[in-house]
Amino acid sequence: MAGTLRRNARLGWAAALFTAVGLGVALAQVGPTTQIFDPKTHKWINYDRKKARQYYAAHGQVPDAFRRQIVPFRTAEKPGTIIIDGNQHFLYLVLPGLKAVRYGIGVGREGFGWAGIVRVGRTAEWPTWTPPAEMVARDPNAAKFAGGMPGGPDNPLGARALYLYQGDQDTIYRIHGTPEPWTIGLDVSSGCIRMNNDDIVDLHAQVQVGAKVVVLMQGAALYKGV
Amino acid sequence: MKALLQGVCVTAVLAGGILHAHSADLVVAMPSWPSGQASANIMKVALEDALKIRVDVQEMGTLIAFTGMDSGAVDVYPEVWRPNFDPLVQKYATDRGTIHLAPHNVAATQGLCVTKKAYDLGVRDVADLTDPAKAKLFDTDGDGKGEMWIGARGWLSTDVEQIRAKSYGYANTMTLLEMPEEVGMSGVDAAVATDRPIVFYCYSPHHVFQLHEIKRLTEPAFDPAKWNVVLQADDPMWLSKSSAPVAWKPSSFSVAYASSLASRLPQVAKFLDKVDFAPDEITAMSYAIEVDGKSPSDYAREWVAAHPDRVKGWMQ
Numbered sequence: 001m002a003g004t005l006r007r008n009a010r011l012g013w014a015a016a017l018f019t020a021v022g023l024g025v026a027l028a029q030v031g032p033t034t035q036i037f038d039p040k041t042h043k044w045i046n047y048d049r050k051k052a053r054q055y056y057a058a059h060g061q062v063p064d065a066f067r068r069q070i071v072p073f074r075t076a077e078k079p080g081t082i083i084i085d086g087n088q089h090f091l092y093l094v095l096p097g098l099k100a101v102r103y104g105i106g107v108g109r110e111g112f113g114w115a116g117i118v119r120v121g122r123t124a125e126w127p128t129w130t131p132p133a134e135m136v137a138r139d140p141n142a143a144k145f146a147g148g149m150p151g152g153p154d155n156p157l158g159a160r161a162l163y164l165y166q167g168d169q170d171t172i173y174r175i176h177g178t179p180e181p182w183t184i185g186l187d188v189s190s191g192c193i194r195m196n197n198d199d200i201v202d203l204h205a206q207v208q209v210g211a212k213v214v215v216l217m218q219g220a221a222l223y224k225g226v
Numbered sequence: 227m228k229a230l231l232q233g234v235c236v237t238a239v240l241a242g243g244i245l246h247a248h249s250a251d252l253v254v255a256m257p258s259w260p261s262g263q264a265s266a267n268i269m270k271v272a273l274e275d276a277l278k279i280r281v282d283v284q285e286m287g288t289l290i291a292f293t294g295m296d297s298g299a300v301d302v303y304p305e306v307w308r309p310n311f312d313p314l315v316q317k318y319a320t321d322r323g324t325i326h327l328a329p330h331n332v333a334a335t336q337g338l339c340v341t342k343k344a345y346d347l348g349v350r351d352v353a354d355l356t357d358p359a360k361a362k363l364f365d366t367d368g369d370g371k372g373e374m375w376i377g378a379r380g381w382l383s384t385d386v387e388q389i390r391a392k393s394y395g396y397a398n399t400m401t402l403l404e405m406p407e408e409v410g411m412s413g414v415d416a417a418v419a420t421d422r423p424i425v426f427y428c429y430s431p432h433h434v435f436q437l438h439e440i441k442r443l444t445e446p447a448f449d450p451a452k453w454n455v456v457l458q459a460d461d462p463m464w465l466s467k468s469s470a471p472v473a474w475k476p477s478s479f480s481v482a483y484a485s486s487l488a489s490r491l492p493q494v495a496k497f498l499d500k501v502d503f504a505p506d507e508i509t510a511m512s513y514a515i516e517v518d519g520k521s522p523s524d525y526a527r528e529w530v531a532a533h534p535d536r537v538k539g540w541m542q
Contacts, residue, residue: 074437075415076516077408085416087366092416100419117406214412217403218366218373218424 047185056182066104066184068199073100080211082120082175082203084193087218089185091175091193093206103203104184105175106194114173115217120209121165126151132172154179159197160204164213175213176200250282252494254302255291260522261431264511265304265503267526272537275530277493289314295484296324302487302498305479307334310382319482326485326495330502331478335442336383336429338374341414342439344423352445355396355425363423364400372400375410375426385458386470387427393471394445400425414438429477431508433516448475493541500540 047055047063055063066089073092077083083092083100086107092100129149131142149155158177163170175193177200178184184196195203252273256266263285270281286294288307292314294300306327308315318325340349347363354360355372364372376391377384384404391397403410410426411434417424418438425443434440449472456464487495511529514520520528530537 071419073415073419075412076433076437077412077415078519083412083416085413085420088416088420088422090416090420092419102419115405115409117408214409216413216416217375217405217409218413218416 049183049186052182052184052186062104062181062184062196068101068103068202070095070099071102072098073102074098075100077212077214080206080208082207082211082213084175084213084215085218086193086216091195091203093203101202101206103195103199106178106183106186114171115215116166118164118166118171118173118213118215120162120207120211120213121168121170122163122209123204123207124151124161124163125204126155126159127157127161127176129155129157158194158200160200162200162204162207175203249280251279252281252301252491253294253299254281254283254304255294255300256283256285256522257288257291257303257305258285259305260433260512260515261508262305263522264515264525264529265501265508266302267522268529269302269304269498269501271523271526271530272540273494273497276497276537276541279491279494292318292325292482295482296322298484298486301484301491301494303482305332306482307479308477309475310477324485325482326488328481328483328499328501330500331480332431332503332508333505334430334477334479336474336477337427337445338425338443339428339434339440340425340443341418341423342441343417343421344425345441347423349423349425350441350444352394352396352443354443355400356394356398358399361396361399364425367401369401372425373403374400374424375405375413376402377404377410377427378406379404382457383427383429385464386455386474388465389455389468389470392465393469431505431512433509433512436509436513437517445473446471448473450475497540500542502540 052062061067071092073094075081075083075094075098077094079094079096081094083094084090084105084107085092086105089105089107091103091105093103094100128151129145130147131139131145135142136146137143151157156176156178157174158179161174161176164173164175165171173192175195177197178194179197181196183194254266254269256263266283270283273279273281284300286300288303288311291300291303292311295303296318306315315325315327319327338352338355344363347360348354349360349363355374358370361372362370364374366373376387388397388402391400391402414424414426414434415437416422428434428440428442452470452472453475454467454469456467458464461467481498481501483495483498487498511525514525515522
């Protein structure tokens with residue numbers, strides 16, 4: 001019964017999106033797993049890495065819900081504030097007039113998540129990526145770039161990076177681009193927020209250094225406070 | 227309410243502010259929440275216009291404001307929440323007599339709220355949260371339990387919400403999350419934007435009731451015999467010793483001022499005794515500052531200009 005309730009709740013939202021854009025896929029989430037609705041089989045299927053790749057290969061872009069769009073967003077947060085809903089894989093940039101730009105995001109794997117209030121401490125174009133020490137220790141691919149990987153199309157930070165600070169301290173978390181745009185909508189990164197390169201360029205152009213960033217706690221029983 | 231004893235943390239910052247107190251005729255302590263900011267500034271504008279005195283507004287928490295009014299460094303505090311700060315009222319107003327509470331009370335509420343989506347899915351009473359199927363509606367991390375914001379760490383009300391969750395039994399079906407208010411409220415915004423159900427601690431007057439369609443969960447009425455609350459600050463075993471399976475005691479807030487004002491600035495004391503904001507006005511203040519982005523001082527000037535009869539009545 002609980003599953004039905006939840007599924008129906010998600011379906012209402014997903015179906016609305018599906019109707020609006022006429023695409024062959026709607027989105028939902030059950031717990032931490034993103035699901036998409038297949039209109040051919042009328043079944044919800046896990047939107048995992050493999051499915052995401054297939055969708056991207058077929059359409060050349062991510063499902064509609066994860067594409068950049070202006071949405072109604074009633075909030076008391078000031079225009080220019082970023083609100084990150086990792087559970088739904090959305091990042092909102094608050095606009096005047098109770099609206100927001102909504103972007104699709106990829107978020108951290110279980111155990112890498114976090115929630116709280118930080119700010120954009122600095123930004124960079126085509127940033128250098130330096131893997132954190134624990135990643136170097138556990139991932140041989142990352143270890144190759146222990147001294148830093150120059151910016152460029154293969155760099156995992158993508159076209160732009162917003163460095164998140166708490167006070168004057170770098171939290172080591174970033175909002176960044178990605179050379180793997182099909183991963184938007186998935187839980188794959190190392191605690192960072194990833195966006196496709198067009199979107200992070202768009203966000204970077206609109207965000208001021210010092211902007212408030214609110215990371216929601218939904219899905220955050222797993223998350224650590226920053 | 228903001229029931230925040232977090233004011234303790236700003237002692238060092240405030241010391242500087244209080245040093246300047248003597249250069250003003252009156253010091254109004256300003257809470258960190260929007261309606262408190264607005265009403266503190268309305269008092270400043272109205273008193274400066276009518277009495278030609280200099281009023282300083284200084285941000286500080288409730289505890290610091292009370293000790294300031296007790297020592298003479300602070301004169302006025304616009305929102306004393308009760309029952310949250312009853313112990314301070316008992317100590318300074320009743321026992322020491324150094325602080326006076328104005329007679330007008332603004333009715334307030336505290337409890338749990340849901341968005342219309344959750345209400346339509348059948349979550350209407352606090353007891354619904356103990357139903358695992360309904361609690362699972364709010365599950366965002368896949369563990370089968372729902373998640374809910376119960377307030378910010380350090381708020382006195384957050385302790386009480388933990389006690390209530392244990393007492394009602396939904397501590398077993400819901401994960402209780404403590405985060406700053408902006409994180410809790412932004413979560414509500416995002417849930418509404420994507421038509422997802424959400425349940426959260428709420429208090430009014432508050433702008434969230436204007437921003438979204440919000441429903442309060444029903445629950446058994448307050449019963450003093452069942453309200454056995456021990457606070458974390460008072461006992462490490464506070465949670466196990468406490469029980470409160472009932473609604474909060476009906477809440478309210480009022481203006482407080484230093485008792486010495488009655489002789490030092492009697493016109494100000496009379497004015498403060500007559501200030502009578504209505505709950506709707508408090509909500510409007512909160513919305514104007516938080517949502518419309520007006521500065522408290524600008525809002526206060528506009529409010530005073532738009533309500534000359536009210537201000538005149540307070541002066542008589």
